[in-house]
Amino acid sequence: MGIYSTVMETVTEVTGLSPTAFFIILAMMVVVYNIVSGMFLGPEDFRQKPQKEPIQVGDITESELRAYDGSDPKKPLLIAIKGQIFDVSSSKMFYGRGGSYSMFTGRDASRALAMLSFKPEDLTGNLEGLSAEELGVLEDWESKFIEKYPVVGRVVPAPNSSENGEKVHIQDNDRNEKIES
Template identity: 60%
Template sequence: MELTAQQLRGFNGSDAGKPIYVAIKGRIFDVSAARNFYGPGGDYCMFAGKDASRALAKMSKKEEDICSSLDGLSENELGVLLDWEKKFEAKYAVVGRVV
């Protein structure tokens, strides 16, 4: 499945009938199994329906960091992102790509 960033926003947990998706480096993960974390009111709900690459790399929940841009990230931050990516791969199915 391929989704635009705008289409991805529709999978943010606000519609209980739809899965919840989070993208990392353009790959979309179905995080519906962790609805308590990524759904409305969850600790990581700000990532739902978005590419959270930069925010995960920076360990940030700031709105301005929740994007796909990796520009200017340090080697350490890129390593942190890789660790997050591996965790997501181990826990959640990849269901598509952001185009």
């Protein structure tokens, strides 16, 4: 006796149905299962969608960083802390236009975060005169950002400028004297 007829006989014996009726009912059950399960979310719907690969901006100055303040929707939202530039585009509700922390976007926010300040004059990478406690607060922010956001570049001082609050001396060759900018 072949396997086929053994299976058919067993189906009839166990279910009391003819093999044709059994397979029609089985096929209908599969169709109904697929329709009903399609109405619910599967585990893959709860998995985080793969993030777009962040764009590396490399070494840029504090003023170049300003272009990433959310005014151009095609550009990522960037914030620098202690010179490291983070892509914070995933938290658009905080840092996008109109977001509660959008004043930090496109800036090195180190000083403001260290001092827990929203003052525009504190939106700078200049850490001069900060207390040990404020520097500790800044370190906590830095760890939070490292954990949450990708680093996409570094803030570098503009050539011959006083960005980052650094004093730069420019040699004026004609008059042979130093001018402090």
